[in-house]
Amino acid sequence: MEAPQSTLPPLGGMNLNRLAGPVLILLILAMLILPLPTFLLDLLFTFNISLSIIVLLVSLYTTQPLQFSAFPTVLLVTTLLRLSLNVASTRVILAQGHTGGEAAGKVIEAFAHFLIGGDFFIGIVVFVILTIINFVVITKGAGRIAEVSARFTLDAMPGKQMAIDADLNAGLIGEDDARKRRTQISQEAEFFGSMDGASKFVRGDAVAGILIMVINVIGGLLVGILQHNLDFATASKNYTLLTIGDGLVAQIPALIISTAAGIVVSRVGTDEDLSQQLIGQLFQRIQVLYITAAVLALLGIIPGMPHLPFLLIASATAGLAYWMDQREKQAREAPPVEEAPPAPAVPELQEVGWADVAPVDLIGLEVGYRLIPLVDRNQDGELLRRIRGIRKKIAQEMGFLVPAVHIRDNLELKPNTYRITLKGVDVGSGDAYAGMFLAINPGRVLGEIAGTPTKDPAFGLPAVWIDGGSREQAQNLGYTVVDASTVVATHLSNILNQHAAELLGREEVQALLDHVGKESPKLVEELVPKVIPVGTLQKVLQALLDDGMHIRDMRTILETLGDHFMQTQDIDELTAVVRVALGRAIIHQIYGDARELELIALDPQLENILLQAVQAKGAAAGGLEPGLAEALLQQAAQVANQREEQGLVSVLMTPPPLRPLLSRFLKRSVPQLKVVSHSEIPDTKNIRVVAVIGGRNQ
Template sequence: MLLGMMTLPLPPFLLDMFFSFNIALSIVVLLVGVYSLRPLDFAAFPTILLVATLLRLALNVASTRVVLLEGHEGGDAAGKVIQAFGEVVIGGNYAVGIIIFIILMIINFVVVTKGAGRISEVSARFTLDAMPGKQMAIDADLNAGLIDQDEARQRREDVASEADFYGAMDGASKFVRGDAMAGILILVLNIFGGLIVGMVQHQLEFQDALEKYILLTIGDGLVAQVPSLLLSTAAAIMVTRVNSSEDMRNQVMRQMFDSPKALGVASIVLFIMGAIPGMPHVSFLGLAFLAAGLALYLYYRQHQAEIAAGSQSGLPAVKSNVANGQVPAQVSQQGGPVTLDNDGGQKESADIGWDDVQPVDIVGLEVGYRLIPMVDKNQGGELLGRIKGVRKKLSQDLGFLVPSVHIRDNLDLMPNGYRISLMGVTLGEAEVYPEKELAINPGQVFGQIDGINTTDPAFGLEAVWIDPDKKDKAQTLGYTVVDASTVVATQINHILHKHSYELLGHEEVQKLLDKLEESSPKLVEQLVPGAVNLNVLLKVLQGLLHERVSIRDMRTIAEALASAGGASQDPDALISVVRVALSRQIVQSIVGQDPEVPVVTLEAGLEQLLLQSIQQSQKSGGGGAFIEPQLAEKLQRSLIDAAQKQEMKGKPVVLLVAAPIRNVMAKFVRFSLPDMSVLAYTEIPDNKQVTIEASVGVDQ
């Protein structure tokens, strides 16, 4: 259609229809821009702006052809719309008409279009600069569990669409500026071309040609520039909008005309100006009284709203009690509404709700501002991917879904510092250098390397922060070299694995039961609440995790507990039952496929002493064996010596004891020898052979 309008002659009737449609389209676009709540609600605006501009230029070409071909006849030769617009603006004076038209062009070109283009350019630049921060905030909310994957995807699409919109607006505004310049050139060409055609081809007098062609030229230019001015205004409105739940009209009315103080001061200024001799008193004084009346009305409306709000919160009861002398009259209302208790005393009616009480993060990671690029994928940050990999691997190893890590920045930390917390309690913190690599000394290296000396935050090994170009040299010397993201992710993995039993809660246990019910519904029905209740099951699973036993084989665990038949609700006793059922898995996690299990045992006399202590404790209703402090110290020293010998041989550290004392010895060595595995004789599977490496006694 646009090509046809540019190349084929159009009759005046069609020109009238197209010009009317162009004006109507511009009005609709302007109003849609006014009533949009945010720019993205009218994301098609740049395209519509481009098409409307091309339509207007095509109409200019078509109307110019008609004006030059039929303009010598005057009147409505180019259509009724062009004639009407020309006669209204000219008003019988052609010089004034040309000047008014040029002023309209200047307003459109210099003021509206140039300003809208500049705002579009700046908005596009700032929107693009803000994209990484917005996307990082979305990722942080997703990691914290505040939003789900679908909402996060929608937010990312909105951020990308917003950047595309302002970029498109920046380009579309250039078309509008070019259209305004084209309008000025078309005006000049139509006037001079009309004079030449009228006087040379149609032998018109200069005055006659001037009257006819100026009338049609100005009408043609004005009928094109009015829609252009409307679209330029719509573009300016769109790029100056702020995302809100209100349209522009409500925003302006609420923010500009809802302040009685501003209107009151304005009325005073207008009254003073109107009182000056020689000033137009009627207009200034009339506006002053109008502004004062509007200010009084707004003040009265706000006062009534405050009274209504106070009555809903119990404020009148306070006033009546103050009048009766029950409450001191100097009670302040600044802290919000005040209500009374039954004793006539006062208490604050809280302005806060449960939404203001934020729960602690199960797993939290706080980073200094220099580490923010590490968690921003747009800046090449790899930490989010590493943490996701850690959670996935841990979830597979432990047997339940590890909670997400909530990442946030903390200006109170050192710029390169980070802090890992569990249930709001800090369990690890250190400093890393994103631009460097960490060379860790595994125990034997063949030289020193220059850098920032430190220790590996996860395992406490000696380490050095080095420049990336020294990585090959460090590896040649025997160092293990990792980047900063790996350092943080490794410490998170170490802490989560060590405290995995604290990550398991009632919700996770219920999820495990739900998944087990899909394949073994009868087993779950017999287990809970038949054999054990949910709380006891939680303690059993936490106890297994505390002893570094995976709960992946939930079916075997459930069958063992169901077989116990609810004979005992003691978690320690049930853990012993489950460990026997999981013996093959437990031993394989220690020695792998090796058929032999190298163990350390207790001397017969010491083991008998501990068994007697447990039996006496059970008879007296106690909860475990009592070990005399001096004996405990000697036993601990002997176990440490035996463990060191096993480690020097490159063998796993396993303590094999009688079943009744296994739980006591596991708790005894938990802190002094965290890598020692304590097994009972009943936990050795039939396909494994026990080899006794040492026998520990207190005399040693």
């Protein structure tokens, strides 16, 4: 959420609105010390009232609490302003109160005489009632709401952060959007926490108002009787009326500010302000208005009841309900404006040709008819933008452009089902409900939420489909809440990453070479296809993608293949030398900037057995004795699962001849276990073996 821009011109290199805060605080503090003339006191009391009205109106027209993020500070400043005015007016009342009702200015006199009729006993009662309403009802309730909201917001922060990370990883948002959303989440927690503390200012202000009133009355009586020789009745009248007027002038703005605080913290975030919410939700049901009118009419005809007020309001309510009912009937009965359909053209008979042979889509997305709005351009389908974001993110991370996703509706699917196809074969499917949200349980939620239980189609986590009204509750309970478009987009992104090697065809390789040729034309011209066939380059790149590596560093890949292609044309050997050249990038992709690498090693005896098997049967065959293969797979899965539960990566270090064999063997059953060779680890990294597969401790 962007802060409003400055509208005041700079003064001497400094913007005027940057001076407003310090100047206001200094003036408020000055009022605690310096005596003020009555005219200036009247202006400041009027300014205090106008400021409280402005704060109330701003709170009424905000749609999100963070739109008024300065409210806790405003609450502190207005409270300090009221207390400073109380001190300044107390000084004037005690010094000039013996002269009469105008001693403290016109504003205090007006509140003392006009609002309470000059009766100080009535004034005391009214002042105490206003203070109780402010202190016991409004401020206490607003403080409790702020306290609970702060706690729920803090509890929901991990789930919201996970949702942002999921959208970022799926390519649905960029780094700037993710940063803004994280900042907004932090600001929400800080706002409600600040409101919880700021409400204590108002409660303290109410207590201070009562104490100031008592002190002023007692002090005024002593000053009037002892210093100015007034009789008790005159001193009581003068000083008590002025004190009550002063208290009301301060307490009414305090009540307005407290009401604004309650409105801000009790709002549920929507795109509507308070007026729109009240009118839209209180008066949208005609039956409620008719029943209310009937109840009021019954009360109005009971003997002894005031007939006119009840019957008048009953008639007005019934009239409003009748008018809304007639307007809805007219809207329903109005015929839709439709244009006459054009006459269908008679199709010409055509011979069967190659155009009738539909090519197989490389990547396809089929949706049921209820999901069509998500992919309809005319309806501004959100899923279309998300798919473009996914392709862009994969291109940036993997290093090649993924083919376009062909989207079509399929009436054979269930209405809320979608299906993802790769080369015409179904590779993933799931259900999504447009207009609803999927609350995913990341494993540490605070409670259950009502909805339709299911599983996240991308990762298989337990989840619940909920409506929009339960979204905030689910986030507060720790669920990761995403909409239907995000569900489909995340599933599609996961599948594209898993099958990246299959998506890199010869056309994609040629397009990649054309792109690299713009930056390094001599490199591509000399090596491809003169030295390295495009088919061989494609297989090496697919092998890298199949191992989870990116292919962004095409210059190193091409130069390494050019240096070694004359010695061998074996794809595994070529891939091995390329991986050695990319060793730094491989380790950085797994460990980041860590200086020490935690690795899993093979027991020397098991390592020798595997090396003998590879030498005997060939690395390409990779045959293993069934009992040995089962034991290796079981121990590898056990170690990898233990480290995954601790949130750590699992990397198996092997001799170079074993890496292709073990990578293919373990990939299907233990996909979280990465396999690297000794030669791929840079010399600048320290190695620490944290587990051994095949040892006695297994």
